[in-house]
Amino acid sequence: MALIGRSKDLDRILSVIRGPKESALAVVGRRGIGKSALLSEIPTLSDYRTLFLAATAAESDWALSGITALLYDMDDPVLNRIAERLLQDTTGAMSVPAVSSMLINGLHERSTSRTVIVIDDADRLDACSQAVIGFMARRLTGTDIVLVAGLRDESPESQFSGLPVLRLGPLSDSDTVRMLEGIPAKRTTTAAAHAVAAAAGGNPRAAVDLYGLLLDRHTEGQYALPVPLPSTGSFDAEFATAVGTLSAGARSVLDLLALSFRSDISTVRDIAPQVWTSVDELLAAGMVNRSGPHLMVVDQLLRGYVFSAMAPAVRTANHQALAEAAKATDPYAARWHLSYIALDRNTPFELLGHAEDLIRDGDVRFAVEHIERALAINPGEPETAAPLTSIAELLFNHGEFVYAQRYLEWAKRVTRDHALILRLSGLSLKIQFVQGASVRSSTVLRLVKDFGHQDPSYSAGLLATCALYFAERWELQEASDLLQQGSTFQGSASTHSLAMAEHARLLIDTLSGDTTALGRKHEQTRTAGVAGLLVRARALTYAEHYESANEAFALLRSSTEPDHRNCRETAAFMAVDNEVRAGNVRAAVRLINELERSEPGAAYYRGLLHLFRVWRAYSLGDDAQARVCAAEALRWAAADSHPGLLAQIAACQGHFALLRGDLAESVAQLSRAAEIGMEFGNPTLLRCEADLVEALVRLGRHNEATQALLRLESRSVGLKSPWLMMAVARSRAMLADGEQSLQLFSQAAETRTANRLERARTLMCYAERLHAFGRLRDSRDALLRAKVMLDEAGADAWTRHLDALLLDERMEPVRPQGNPAMLMLSDDERALAKMVARGMRNKEIAATLYVSVRTVEVRLTTIYRKLGVESRAQLTALAADKGTTAAQPYVLPVL
Numbered sequence: 001m002a003l004i005g006r007s008k009d010l011d012r013i014l015s016v017i018r019g020p021k022e023s024a025l026a027v028v029g030r031r032g033i034g035k036s037a038l039l040s041e042i043p044t045l046s047d048y049r050t051l052f053l054a055a056t057a058a059e060s061d062w063a064l065s066g067i068t069a070l071l072y073d074m075d076d077p078v079l080n081r082i083a084e085r086l087l088q089d090t091t092g093a094m095s096v097p098a099v100s101s102m103l104i105n106g107l108h109e110r111s112t113s114r115t116v117i118v119i120d121d122a123d124r125l126d127a128c129s130q131a132v133i134g135f136m137a138r139r140l141t142g143t144d145i146v147l148v149a150g151l152r153d154e155s156p157e158s159q160f161s162g163l164p165v166l167r168l169g170p171l172s173d174s175d176t177v178r179m180l181e182g183i184p185a186k187r188t189t190t191a192a193a194h195a196v197a198a199a200a201g202g203n204p205r206a207a208v209d210l211y212g213l214l215l216d217r218h219t220e221g222q223y224a225l226p227v228p229l230p231s232t233g234s235f236d237a238e239f240a241t242a243v244g245t246l247s248a249g250a251r252s253v254l255d256l257l258a259l260s261f262r263s264d265i266s267t268v269r270d271i272a273p274q275v276w277t278s279v280d281e282l283l284a285a286g287m288v289n290r291s292g293p294h295l296m297v298v299d300q301l302l303r304g305y306v307f308s309a310m311a312p313a314v315r316t317a318n319h320q321a322l323a324e325a326a327k328a329t330d331p332y333a334a335r336w337h338l339s340y341i342a343l344d345r346n347t348p349f350e351l352l353g354h355a356e357d358l359i360r361d362g363d364v365r366f367a368v369e370h371i372e373r374a375l376a377i378n379p380g381e382p383e384t385a386a387p388l389t390s391i392a393e394l395l396f397n398h399g400e401f402v403y404a405q406r407y408l409e410w411a412k413r414v415t416r417d418h419a420l421i422l423r424l425s426g427l428s429l430k431i432q433f434v435q436g437a438s439v440r441s442s443t444v445l446r447l448v449k450d451f452g453h454q455d456p457s458y459s460a461g462l463l464a465t466c467a468l469y470f471a472e473r474w475e476l477q478e479a480s481d482l483l484q485q486g487s488t489f490q491g492s493a494s495t496h497s498l499a500m501a502e503h504a505r506l507l508i509d510t511l512s513g514d515t516t517a518l519g520r521k522h523e524q525t526r527t528a529g530v531a532g533l534l535v536r537a538r539a540l541t542y543a544e545h546y547e548s549a550n551e552a553f554a555l556l557r558s559s560t561e562p563d564h565r566n567c568r569e570t571a572a573f574m575a576v577d578n579e580v581r582a583g584n585v586r587a588a589v590r591l592i593n594e595l596e597r598s599e600p601g602a603a604y605y606r607g608l609l610h611l612f613r614v615w616r617a618y619s620l621g622d623d624a625q626a627r628v629c630a631a632e633a634l635r636w637a638a639a640d641s642h643p644g645l646l647a648q649i650a651a652c653q654g655h656f657a658l659l660r661g662d663l664a665e666s667v668a669q670l671s672r673a674a675e676i677g678m679e680f681g682n683p684t685l686l687r688c689e690a691d692l693v694e695a696l697v698r699l700g701r702h703n704e705a706t707q708a709l710l711r712l713e714s715r716s717v718g719l720k721s722p723w724l725m726m727a728v729a730r731s732r733a734m735l736a737d738g739e740q741s742l743q744l745f746s747q748a749a750e751t752r753t754a755n756r757l758e759r760a761r762t763l764m765c766y767a768e769r770l771h772a773f774g775r776l777r778d779s780r781d782a783l784l785r786a787k788v789m790l791d792e793a794g795a796d797a798w799t800r801h802l803d804a805l806l807l808d809e810r811m812e813p814v815r816p817q818g819n820p821a822m823l824m825l826s827d828d829e830r831a832l833a834k835m836v837a838r839g840m841r842n843k844e845i846a847a848t849l850y851v852s853v854r855t856v857e858v859r860l861t862t863i864y865r866k867l868g869v870e871s872r873a874q875l876t877a878l879a880a881d882k883g884t885t886a887a888q889p890y891v892l893p894v895l
Helices: 007-017 035-040 065-074 077-088 096-109 127-137 173-181 190-200 204-219 236-244 248-257 265-271 275-285 300-309 312-326 331-338 347-360 364-377 382-397 401-414 418-435 441-454 456-472 476-492 495-511 529-542 546-557 562-582 585-598 606-619 623-640 643-659 663-680 689-698 702-715 722-735 738-749 756-772 776-793 796-807 820-824 827-837 842-849 853-867 872-879
Strands: 024-028 049-054 115-120 145-151 165-167 288-291 294-297
Touching: 007 024, 007 035, 007 145, 007 165, 024 035, 035 049, 035 115, 035 145, 049 065, 065 077, 065 096, 065 115, 065 127, 077 096, 096 127, 127 145, 173 190, 173 204, 190 204, 190 300, 190 401, 236 300, 248 265, 248 275, 248 294, 248 300, 248 312, 265 275, 265 294, 265 312, 275 288, 294 300, 312 331, 331 347, 331 364, 347 364, 347 382, 364 382, 364 401, 382 401, 382 418, 382 562, 401 418, 418 441, 418 456, 441 456, 441 476, 456 476, 456 495, 476 495, 495 529, 529 546, 529 562, 546 562, 562 585, 562 606, 585 606, 606 623, 606 643, 606 796, 623 643, 643 663, 643 689, 643 796, 663 689, 689 702, 689 722, 702 722, 722 738, 722 756, 738 756, 756 776, 756 796, 776 796, 820 853, 820 872, 827 842, 827 853, 827 872, 842 853, 853 872
Parallel strands: 024 145, 024 165, 049 115, 115 145
Antiparallel strands: 288 294
16 A cells, blocks of 8 residues: 655655765654554665664563664674674673674774665664664764664653654545555445544554444445444554543543533533543543533544443443433434434434534534434435435535535435435536536436426526536536526526526626626626625636636635535635736735645545646746646546646646747647647637747747737637737737837737736747847846736746846847957847857747748848858858957846
């Protein structure tokens, strides 16, 4: 099983191994945290010789057993002699200081290259070996040794105290789920993996053991999750020790709390009068915590141990007592405890009803226990399908997609009601939409065709939602087809469904380039509410009204209503794209970082998040990380059959390849993106054609660049886009010749409607053209203006590229040549002569100056006539710089 969630820890270890100095590192992690698995990966990190030693309990009382095993593993003649002396010392005459000194001397005398020593559970070695190795770890200079010692505990009295420490923390829930889903199994369940991740607290061993128990239950046909999750046995000894230190009263209260996810303090007090003393003891021990009037066991594994350790009769008596005590104060708890001692036919339905109320109150984990208990009591009851459907919809609205998917699938298995099947299938589609998965429009149409007549009102709303999904994927024909199908249910559609259909039309029109609807007053209906505002904000982004869109997204993200979570999270993603399109790099990077912190499990729009990571890495200049992110994004997009995402990834890679000067790669990626982008119609969506024109011009492929510009202009007819106006103007200027090129660049650079990033890019291209024509001071001024804009946008990668241009030797002024005849030439003619003197061919000169080869030939003819030369060799002799003068300091202009 691959090591998951430890990349930063491995990087820290690798930095120690590759460091210029010999050093030691203590890796500290409690039992089960994955320390041994991490240490076992060290031999794969480098090509250095690596020795691995693990403490053996059988030898822990044998003095110096650990050090002798290590010396023999190192297999060095000098160290072997030391090991033999230690084995021959049967009387124990050699002291720890003497052995330590002898070992240090031996390490200095050995002849082998750098060696990495890894010791797992070093604090479990015999005491003498710990002392010797600890002494050695602080004196590795000159030994060419790197020592990594794994420790279970970090103690000031330890022989390894004072060493640099790497503390292993718990895995995140998302990493734990990834680890569990990588375990080979005949049948797996994502919900079980998530439940285990929440209970294990980031302990990999506990998670694997518990997940294995649940898989065994599934194999036996027990699909409902046990409540509480059972004890695995791996940590029973530790739990027994901890519980054994409690007083009798505290142990009794802990038994009561283990029977439920949370318990009301007043209920427990009615059973245990001295509850406060016991609760204080449990709080001090860190076993329980208090939230308002409720108490709960912190560690769900401990709860499982306490639950299983209780005798069945004791559990029944405690359930009975808690049910009686909770009747007046906590009806949810009363029904919960009665489900273990007094079952009737209504018990599952009452538990499911209570679960709905708990979800509305935001107590999802307690609700899940109610649902799983109901399913354990009656797993195949068809009448549970309706409440399970309502529960799945509530969980979806609260962003709990894993459990929503679990319960809708369960409901589909037990029901034959076609109206419910329609609702459940529609909900499954919505989950796929919000997670960024691929859905075919034919699937939606087939579902409505088969079951739509069972609930026409729901079908109308579902078709409007699906139309929004396909519009956001830029598949506008599919979106329009779904709206057309939805019109057949218009007579039965609710006000909300009609409003959603109207918003879908607004988004489709905006994506097609028709923004007239946005120019009119667009009032939000009460039924459309938050969803309508979200769609309108997205349309504002595509219409390039970035500030208005940003205000709307900020309003949506500030909503605190629990059932607005999906719109809130969607707004967070859309806000990132809004800033990217607006050219606000710093703001976009900040929002991406916030996304990853708030949603580490990546439950929403996974493909879009992959794209954002690629863009962020490139924007920050981290090309290595960008390539890793791009590979992962491409795997996701290819598996998901998402052409829009594939095109955006290619456009992003092509743009930054152009920025770093990798023109062949840029043209390949941008051509691929442009080919896919032809399906989308509106060129402002993908924004790759202008980059393609620039890359082709820089490669000297002017005919292809002209064709690419013509395609862009033909698709731009009727579109009112400031970005498009700037992109087309820049592309025309790059393809123009002579003074016309400078005039077009000047006009494009003065355009104020485009964002700062695009204006800065235009100024950079203008500066290069000015430099090619010998107007060096104007070129530098343009670069400095662009630098100010890039700094304001926080565009680090672009700024670094611009700084390189400012420092490049090409930006040095062309100095007059030693031969007075060169003074007869204009600045641009002298620059052209200098290129010939450097041995450049006409084609290379034409590509550098953004002109045709014929133009270069004509200008060379003029130069030959002025200088009276007849060949390139004669011109080279005149233009050769054999007497350069000292460069004059350049005074920065005041901007």
